[in-house]
Amino acid sequence: MTEPVRILDGNSFMISRPNGDVDADPADRFGLFSFDTRFLSRWRLTVNGEPLNPMSVDAGDHFQSRFFLVPGAPTHYVDADLSVIRERSISSWLAERLIVLNHGREPAELALRVEAASDFASMYGILFGEAKGGSYGVEVGAEELRLCYARERFRRETLIVASEPADVDDSGLTFRITVPAHGEWRLDLRVEMLAPGRHGGDIRQKLHRAHRRSPEEVRQDLAAWLDRVPRLNCDWAPLRETYRRSLTDMAALRYRPLTFPDEALPAAGLPWYMVISGRDSLITSLQSLAVAPELAATTLRMLGVDQGSKLDDFRDEEPGKIMREFRYGEATAFGESPNSPYFGSADTTPLYVMLMDEYERWTGDDKLVREYEPEARAALAWIDEYGDVLGNGYVSYLPRNERSGIVNQVWKEFREAICYADGRIATPPLATCELQGYAYDAKRRGARMAREIWGDSALADRLEREADDLRDRFNRDFWIADRGYYALALDRDGNQVDALASNMGHLLMTGILPPDRAAAVAEHLMAPSLYSGWGVRSLATTARRYNPLGYHLGAVWPFDNSLIAWGLRRYGFDAEAARIAEGMLQAGMAFGGRLPEAFGGYDRALTRQPVNYPSACSPHAWSTGAAFLLLRTLLGLKPAGDELLSDPAVPASIERIDLLDVPGRWGRSDAFARGRIDLTARWPSPGAG
Numbered sequence: 001m002t003e004p005v006r007i008l009d010g011n012s013f014m015i016s017r018p019n020g021d022v023d024a025d026p027a028d029r030f031g032l033f034s035f036d037t038r039f040l041s042r043w044r045l046t047v048n049g050e051p052l053n054p055m056s057v058d059a060g061d062h063f064q065s066r067f068f069l070v071p072g073a074p075t076h077y078v079d080a081d082l083s084v085i086r087e088r089s090i091s092s093w094l095a096e097r098l099i100v101l102n103h104g105r106e107p108a109e110l111a112l113r114v115e116a117a118s119d120f121a122s123m124y125g126i127l128f129g130e131a132k133g134g135s136y137g138v139e140v141g142a143e144e145l146r147l148c149y150a151r152e153r154f155r156r157e158t159l160i161v162a163s164e165p166a167d168v169d170d171s172g173l174t175f176r177i178t179v180p181a182h183g184e185w186r187l188d189l190r191v192e193m194l195a196p197g198r199h200g201g202d203i204r205q206k207l208h209r210a211h212r213r214s215p216e217e218v219r220q221d222l223a224a225w226l227d228r229v230p231r232l233n234c235d236w237a238p239l240r241e242t243y244r245r246s247l248t249d250m251a252a253l254r255y256r257p258l259t260f261p262d263e264a265l266p267a268a269g270l271p272w273y274m275v276i277s278g279r280d281s282l283i284t285s286l287q288s289l290a291v292a293p294e295l296a297a298t299t300l301r302m303l304g305v306d307q308g309s310k311l312d313d314f315r316d317e318e319p320g321k322i323m324r325e326f327r328y329g330e331a332t333a334f335g336e337s338p339n340s341p342y343f344g345s346a347d348t349t350p351l352y353v354m355l356m357d358e359y360e361r362w363t364g365d366d367k368l369v370r371e372y373e374p375e376a377r378a379a380l381a382w383i384d385e386y387g388d389v390l391g392n393g394y395v396s397y398l399p400r401n402e403r404s405g406i407v408n409q410v411w412k413e414f415r416e417a418i419c420y421a422d423g424r425i426a427t428p429p430l431a432t433c434e435l436q437g438y439a440y441d442a443k444r445r446g447a448r449m450a451r452e453i454w455g456d457s458a459l460a461d462r463l464e465r466e467a468d469d470l471r472d473r474f475n476r477d478f479w480i481a482d483r484g485y486y487a488l489a490l491d492r493d494g495n496q497v498d499a500l501a502s503n504m505g506h507l508l509m510t511g512i513l514p515p516d517r518a519a520a521v522a523e524h525l526m527a528p529s530l531y532s533g534w535g536v537r538s539l540a541t542t543a544r545r546y547n548p549l550g551y552h553l554g555a556v557w558p559f560d561n562s563l564i565a566w567g568l569r570r571y572g573f574d575a576e577a578a579r580i581a582e583g584m585l586q587a588g589m590a591f592g593g594r595l596p597e598a599f600g601g602y603d604r605a606l607t608r609q610p611v612n613y614p615s616a617c618s619p620h621a622w623s624t625g626a627a628f629l630l631l632r633t634l635l636g637l638k639p640a641g642d643e644l645l646s647d648p649a650v651p652a653s654i655e656r657i658d659l660l661d662v663p664g665r666w667g668r669s670d671a672f673a674r675g676r677i678d679l680t681a682r683w684p685s686p687g688a689g
Helices: 125-128 203-205 214-230 237-252 280-286 293-307 346-361 364-369 371-386 433-454 458-476 502-510 515-525 558-570 573-591 621-635
Strands: 004-007 012-016 031-034 039-040 043-047 050-058 064-071 081-088 093-100 108-117 135-140 144-151 154-162 167-171 172-179 184-194 231-234 635-642 643-646 658-666 667-674
Touching: 004 064, 004 081, 031 184, 039 125, 039 154, 043 081, 050 081, 050 458, 081 172, 081 214, 093 108, 093 172, 108 144, 108 154, 125 144, 154 172, 172 184, 214 237, 231 237, 231 433, 237 573, 237 621, 280 293, 280 346, 280 558, 280 621, 293 364, 293 502, 346 364, 346 371, 346 433, 364 371, 364 433, 371 433, 371 458, 433 458, 433 502, 502 515, 502 558, 558 573, 558 621, 573 621, 621 658, 621 667
Parallel strands: none
Antiparallel strands: 004 012, 012 031, 031 039, 043 050, 043 108, 050 064, 064 081, 081 093, 093 184, 108 172, 135 144, 144 154, 154 184, 167 172, 231 658, 635 643, 658 667
C-alpha cells in the first residue's frame, strides 16, 4: 500500500500516507488543508516510539477513512498482540478516533504519542515557493495544543483537543495508558482549522454558520445529494461504476464560497486547485446540467459578483472579464500573488455567457438571467473591446502581468502547449481556434437571451450579425486547406500555428463549422494520430513536440473528450461520439471508476491499459463532470421548451440505459436507450481492455 489516502469535503481536505500519518516536505501535497492553507504538516502516530504500519485501509465515503494498523515492521504482523484502528472524518474540522486493541492475555502499558506541527503554507506557496514573513507560536494546555501563525492582520491557528488526559508539549501529545487484556482504549481528537479575526473568533464562523459543518451533517448532505440526482440503471459496468463514482466525487468537490455559504459550486480538483476556479467551475457546471443544474446557478452568481470592473495589470483584470481563480492564502492576502482574484483566462468570459444560456434552456430560470443581465452584457462587451487584443476581430490573449501572469490564457496553459507542427513555441498574443468558437457561440446565445428574455431586439440583431461575420472570417483564416484541418491558433502576424491538436474538436460544440469541414475535423479526430484507442490526444503524434506523457502535448484529457463527443453529436457523427464515450468510460474502469485529470496518450494496443499521469489531480472536477456529459451525449438529451428530448446513439456493447428523474424545466423526466451502434464494424478493437 503506497497510494496516498485522501478525504475531502469541499473547502477542507487531508492527504496522508497509507498509515494515516503526515510528515510533509515544504513542496509536497500531504497535510490537512482548509481555505488554501495547510493547517497540519505533521501528524504522526507512534506506540512506544514505534511507527504504525497499515494492514488495510477503508477509504469509505469521500469525507472519511479507516486505517487498520499494527506497531513495528511488517515482520511483526503474525500473531500481533496489539492493533490500532484509526478512524478519520473531515468537515469544518478534522475528527480522529483512535481505538487501541490489546489481543494479549496480559494488560499492556503503552505510550501513545501524536506528533503535530504546521508550516501554515498556502497551496500557492507549495506550488511556486513562498517566503513566509510571519512568526510561529505554540500554546500548551492540559488536553490541548494550539499551533499559531501570525503576520500582521493575517492569522491562522490549528487547535488540537483530546478527549483524554495527556502530557502536552510543543510538538505533540503523549498518552500513557493501560489497556486491559483482550480490551480496548479509545481516544477522540478534534483538530480545528481557525482563521481568527482581529478581535477573536473564527472569520468563517462569523461570516456564516454554514461553514461549521459536523461530520454527521456532511454524511446527511451526501445522502441527500445521492437521493436527488438522477438514478442510472445500466447493464454495462464501465458506465455504471464511473457514474456512481463521479456522483460521490462531485459531492466531495462542492465548494461553499464565503459569498454564498448556503450554496456550492465545483472546485477544480484535489490537491492543487481546491479553490474557486472560473474555467473549471464553468465547464463542470455545463457538463453537469443533466445531473445537478444548481451547480451552474451558484457558478454564475459567484463569478458574476467577482467579475472584472477595472484595469489592473497585476491581476490581469479588465472590465467585464471573468476570473480564472480566487485563493485565500498568505501570498494573496499581502499582494505577493495576484489571486485575489486573478483574471488570467481568455476563455472564461465567453464560457460564462454560454453557460448562462444553456442553464436557462435547461432549467427555465429566467429570473437568474434577468438578475445577471448586466454581467452577461459586460462579458459580451469584453469579447470585442478587451478580448480583441490585436484589433483584428479575434479573441486573443496577452498577459498584462509580465512577471507572474499566466502566459497561455486558455485551458492549455503550459508554455509549450501552443506550438507549430515543427516544434517552435508560439508566443502571445495568440488567438487559439477554440476561443473563436466560444466567442461565436457566446454571441449566438447572447442574442437569444437578448431577444427572448431581456427584450432587446437591437442587441440581438447586432450580436447575430457579429457572429455571422466571425464565422465567415474564422473559416477563411484558420482553415489549413492543404491539410484539411483548422490551425491551433493565429500568431501576432496572422500566421497559422499549424500543429494538429484537440482544440479544434471544441469547435464542433459551438456550431461555427460548416458541415463539410466538420466532417474533415471528425475524420482527423478519429484518425490514429489523434485518437489513442481510449480518447483524443491533446496533441497529435505527427507534431514535433508530441509526448504521450506531455501534459498538454499528447496526454488524453477526459473533459476535452466529453466536449468533443458532445460536439460530434451536434453535427450528426453519432458513431464517432459513441466511440469516444465508450473508450473514455472503459478507461475510467482502470482508475476505479474515477476519470483522472489526464492520462497517457499511448496507443491502446501498445499499453493495453491506460497509463496513469503521475501528477494529475484526483478527483478532478471537469473529469468528474465528463462522465455526466458523456452520458447526456449517449442519450442525446436536449431541452426543447418545457420538454426533454432524447435521441440515443449508444454502442451495442451497452444493452440498455435507463436514466430516471432527470431534473429541468420539465420537472423530472426519464430517458431510455438501447445499444444499437456496432463500433467493431468501423473500428476493430485496438487492444484488450
